[in-house]
């Protein structure tokens with residue numbers, strides 16, 4: 304058995320970004336930039352006004368109030384060619400319009416009498432005020448988005464500002480999802496005696512999608528070597544293969560056996576985590592193969608703790624683990640020594656601290672507790688008792704808590 308921490312580090316050391324592609328800017332939100340992107344020109348490209356007001360020569364405005372003759376008008380979109388602020392004059396200017404020759408300051412309209420022919424300036428004027436200077440945001444040649452950055456609306460705005468319609472990003476890995484077991488019935492059918500719906504395929508596909516990768520549900524391997532061979536072969540064509548069930552000590556737990564027959568190298572089997580103990584990880588060439596236990600709760604938790612960080616790494620993300628934060632236990636918790644225990648919790652924020660209560664019955668088979676969980680407490684392997692009021696590590700489960 305490997306420890307929870309070893310399992311994670313072995314997995315993360317075994318995966319790498321799957322490649323890059325150039326995609327349309329709007330489709331790139333949430334993706335990771337694959338190369339540094341440098342500014343092809345200065346931003347802004349020319350000096351321009353930050354205010355609606357008057358372009359002036361600051362030397363003309365030494366004493367206030369002062370009166371200047373209004374000699375022209377520059378709306379946004381106008382060209383400043385041939386427009387000049389002569390001594391003793393002002394040019395009416397709008398926000399974003401290029402500042403004319405001679406101008407070294409802009410006076411906001413609120414600080415004037417808003418005159419047409421002549422304007423009275425009521426406030427002192429400082430050289431350079433309210434001018435956005437060429438290249439002050441980003442100078443030509445400067446890297447403005449680094450490889451490894453996540454594209455958010457600000458990156459989209461800047462890439463668009465520099466005319467980048469296509470962006471180099473890391474590719475999304477394809478993830479084959481294979482369920483195993485004779486008891487499984489397809490979604491949409493009513494399970495008969497001894498049957499259950501293949502719900503893991505759907506929740507895994509949802510989790511894969513939420514992690515930014517492309518799920519491929521390839522169906523069910525029945526409990527024969529032949530069926531396993533056929534389906535596992537198909538699954539190994541994807542960038543990643545996830546199987547669910549068939550990895551504990553049952554007579555018919557064929558997954559690891561047949562994977563080995565197909566040339567996969569088992570990296571570990573059994574991890575010091577509960578739920579999720581029977582998890583196996585193998586490599587077929589460089590293709591990672593995650594064999595997750597079949598209990599739906601175990602499948603989701605092992606996906607969250609082991610597969611999700613791997614999928615994020617494969618898409619070029621650098622921060623792949625959810626940040627841990629401290630939660631105060633409302634109630635006592637007990638566990639056996641030897642394994643990290645994952646506890647499904649609900650959270651409450653009081654006076655700047657997070658308080659955790661159990662989300663319900665913590666038996667692995669209780670799916671409802673997973674539905675009710677907002678976060679996951681990670682109880683360390685060696686400890687056995689946590690008193691009410693003790694602090695333990697936790698992380699959010701899902702992205703909804705970003706809204707808190």
Ligand SMILES: Nc1nc2c(c(=O)[nH]1)N[C@H]1C(S)=C(S)[C@@H](COP(=O)(O)OP(=O)(O)OC[C@H]3O[C@@H](n4cnc5c(N)ncnc54)[C@H](O)[C@@H]3O)O[C@H]1N2
Nearest residue numbers: 482500501502503548549550551552580596597598599601
């Ligand atoms: N003698 C032992 N028995 C078990 C051990 C053990 O160490 N020794 N480990 C237990 C633990 S912990 C887990 S977890 C399960 C994992 O078993 P498998 O991964 O081999 O999965 P199955 O036994 O086939 O199924 C477990 C459970 O999950 C349901 N299931 C399976 N596939 C799906 C699916 N696609 N969608 C929804 N639900 C699914 C299945 O019906 C079972 O109820 O083994 C324990 N036993």
Ligand code: MOO
Nearest residue numbers: 578579580601667
């Ligand atoms: O470890 Mo199992 O995955 O408890 O249900």
